[in-house]
Amino acid sequence: MGLLREGINEMIATTQGNAAPMGFIFRNESASMVLFKGSHTEENIRRDGWVVANVTHDPVVWVRTAFEDLSADAFIDIEAEGRTMQRLAACEAWAAFHATVRHETAETYFVTLEPLGGEVLDPSVHPHNRGFAGIVEATVHATRFMMGRDPALRALIDHHLAIVQKCGGPREREAAALLEGYII
Ligand SMILES: Cc1cc2nc3c(=O)[nH]c(=O)nc-3n(C[C@H](O)[C@H](O)[C@H](O)COP(=O)(O)O)c2cc1C
Numbered sequence: 001m002g003l004l005r006e007g008i009n010e011m012i013a014t015t016q017g018n019a020a021p022m023g024f025i026f027r028n029e030s031a032s033m034v035l036f037k038g039s040h041t042e043e044n045i046r047r048d049g050w051v052v053a054n055v056t057h058d059p060v061v062w063v064r065t066a067f068e069d070l071s072a073d074a075f076i077d078i079e080a081e082g083r084t085m086q087r088l089a090a091c092e093a094w095a096a097f098h099a100t101v102r103h104e105t106a107e108t109y110f111v112t113l114e115p116l117g118g119e120v121l122d123p124s125v126h127p128h129n130r131g132f133a134g135i136v137e138a139t140v141h142a143t144r145f146m147m148g149r150d151p152a153l154r155a156l157i158d159h160h161l162a163i164v165q166k167c168g169g170p171r172e173r174e175a176a177a178l179l180e181g182y183i184i
Pocket of ligand 1: 010018019020021022023024033034035036037038039040041042065066067068136139140141143
């Protein structure tokens with residue numbers, strides 16, 4: 001299905017005026033998301049019925065979008081299915097989806113996705129970098145750590161940030177410093 005491959009694709013989800021890291025699930029030929037209640041992303045998807053999956057390898061964008069809002073000029077309008085949606089201005093690729101809430105638990109919404117179109121803007125390849133991967137991992141744990149300050153999660157964050165220092169470049173180290181600032 002276009003950009004998505006089998007499993008969980010970690011991407012930056014854009015909704016109206018908002019961006020956040022989210023998992024786009026692709027299994028058995030169908031795409032879906034599990035949205036924890038309380039985020040801007042789930043609120044916007046339930047209201048508007050669309051989401052755009054963005055590919056970016058900028059580690060600072062991963063940390064920033066997990067913890068705060070981007071300015072309006074970080075988004076570009078795109079047309080899909082006769083509607084205006086928004087992608088990241090600086091993404092490498094994007095895919096737009098019609099999103100439908102199928103069921104709800106006390107903590108989550110399960111949403112199915114139908115592809116509406118997409119584009120690869122920057123075809124450059126990225127050798128795997130453990131520093132970049134470490135930022136994504138540390139950021140997942142950090143979003144959960146903020147909910148209860150569990151010391152086990154803090155240990156996982158520190159583990160991944162140590163790998164970032166060893167294997168990352170300047171942009172990964174900048175993202176690590178930003179992340180440390182959010183979780184103190
Ligand atoms: C790599 C990664 C994957 C994530 N996947 C999900 C997800 O699938 N569903 C979800 O609800 N939150 C997920 N999160 C957490 C959200 O990004 C986080 O709650 C964020 O603050 C939501 O921002 P928003 O309020 O602007 O939507 C993920 C975080 C990271 C770093």
